[in-house]
Amino acid sequence: MRLVQLTIPTGAREKILETLDSEGVDYVVTDETSGREYTGVVYFPLPAPAVEPVLDALQEEGIEDDAYTVVVDAETVISRKFDALREEYENGDVEEDRISRQELRTHAEELTPTFSVYVTLTVVSALVATAGLLLDSPAVVVGSMVIAPLIGPALGASIGTVLDERELLVSGAKHQILGVVLAISSAAVMAWFVRVTNVVPPGMDIAAVDEIAERLAPDLLSLVIALGAGVAGILSISTGVSVALVGVMIAAALIPPAAAAGIAIAFGQPTAAIGSTVLVFVNVLSVNLAGLVTLWYAGYRPERLFDRAPTQKRVRRQIVGLALVVLVFSMFLGGITYGSYLTGSFEQNAREEVETTFDEEYPQFRVIDLEVTLDDDYPFRGPDRVVVTIAGPPDGSSSVIVEELHDRLRERINQHTDDTVVVELRFVNVVEG
Structure with a gap:
């Protein structure tokens, strides 16, 4: 349930209230006395599935870009109109459980930390993962996944594509590329340092370390992790469920293989880094592919009606393109699987x-x-x-x-x-x- 607080621009009060009445929404209006261009504020409760269609209907009736709307969670609503509204929108399909397009955009922006924090957490998680791999410690590797801030950019790019939010798309793509480069380079620097300072035994065979070996020669099962992480990530954010654990899953698909690639490079075995590097990139693409498909299946579309057809074509092209690239990488992983x-x-x-x-x-x-x-x-x-x-x-x-x-x-x-x-x-x- 949501409680919506909406400012009423001058001259739009009648249209807005008529729209709410036609939608069967119960509301309260207070006058605005600040002397600005708003004449009042209207408050109304909505079931989560009704937020997007009601806000879209209001947008068509005079809600300008300089007005603002606040959507907050509501614990309990006692109203006959609200019960009727809930029966209308909660019909048991996929779109029932998802949050509105407006809330989804906000959640995606909030999941990506500031640039400095993102860089710091990515480097720290890569260093911790490197230490965990060299120690052959699954617990430490899992700890590195917890602090990795990769879920925001991974999901933000898919959300930006489907909602036709170019800024969100570009930001998510740039952060993902930066995150992969930072993770591999940070792991390589740390692994080189512990090697030359003899923190690890001289002549250490990285292929003999189980936590490293399994990521130097990945198989097709690794692809399931990334696809599952993409679907679970989008479902968690679009239904308002906590994304913390799903973030760990996405990090599991990216941080450890990136650290393994850095370790192989630092130990003078660049060919050993091929498998883990390919795994990182195929996982990034798979997360984005799964996110796009899940968002479109959940019914998310651009806000502006005239943008929907071009966006649909673009999303289809991206899905086909990503699927083809993932298929090519999957053949590579399939070759490793067949060799195993x-x-x-x-x-x-x-x-x-x-x-x-x-x-x-x-x-x-x-x-x-x-x-x-x-x-x-x-x-x-x-x-x-x-x-x-x-x-x-x-x-x-x-x-x-x-x-x-x-x-x-x-x-x-x-x-x-x-x-x-x-x-x-x-x-x-x-x-x-």
């Missing part, structure tokens, strides 16, 4: 070959461990080495058998890959008694 599938299949086949070989031909030995090591060809990594550790009795014939076994395993494992994979066999003497 091949690697997983190879590891499973290698394990089955090893188990079969020992069960059928060398029962005197038992397998302790099997590890598949991947190459450094980011982001499409493949198997490079298979390390098999076995145990057996320390008799004199073991060395000959192990050499024969190594050749046998190498032959059987390499038949499951197009490239030659190094097979390393490690033997451990076991004395039982």
Whole structure:
């Protein structure tokens, strides 16, 4: 429920009150005694879905740009007219739960902090995310998402596009680009500093850190996060629900992969940064794409009637353009996903070959461990080495058998890959008694 306070310009009182009467709105009018160009202020309660159509109807009847309207939340309204109005507008469709176009624009502007605060929070969140990734700490990475101020620009650009608010669109787009650049560069600077000062162990393998490795070779599931964040973000802001948790979700799609890209650059592995950098950009585009589609489906349109047709064409073009770019990036992520599938299949086949070989031909030995090591060809990594550790009795014939076994395993494992994979066999003497 909303309580609307509307100033009445000189000469527009009769038209405004007639409009409210025709809409079935209950109102109260007070006279304006300040001597300005307004003759009074009208107060009236509205269900949330009725705010936009009623304000649009009033706009056509003389509400000038220099007048002002205040819309505030109302806890309780007791009125027969209000109950009838609520029954009229609350009909159970998608548009029922959404806030008005005017409120949506205000919320979008409020979500983006001032420039200095935005830059500071973005840099801080990137630094915290970098520390969390290097520490392999999911809790710290989540903390970095909480302070990231990315939800405002991400949603503002979509809202500006649909409502034909060019200033909001341009501001959102610029802030998003700036945020990505700041996050990657800040992470790179911090990672370089901790590396040269030996805050992290010398020769640290970033691919061995789980929190980093999963973002250096992202798969198609990462795309679901961004699309879900865009839909959830728009739904949360358009229904007046708190956007704090959704902001964390949007930050989850952007800040950690940006930090991973910066870390890879700082550690002298620019090819390793390709996957995470692509993930950042595809996530940004996906959030905007999901936001545009959700806003248009929710029924938001430009304020001016004559702007709706051109805006609709522009929104459609942007949706198609974004969808095509996201599709191209998705093919890239799909390639990484397929590579991961091949690697997983190879590891499973290698394990089955090893188990079969020992069960059928060398029962005197038992397998302790099997590890598949991947190459450094980011982001499409493949198997490079298979390390098999076995145990057996320390008799004199073991060395000959192990050499024969190594050749046998190498032959059987390499038949499951197009490239030659190094097979390393490690033997451990076991004395039982």
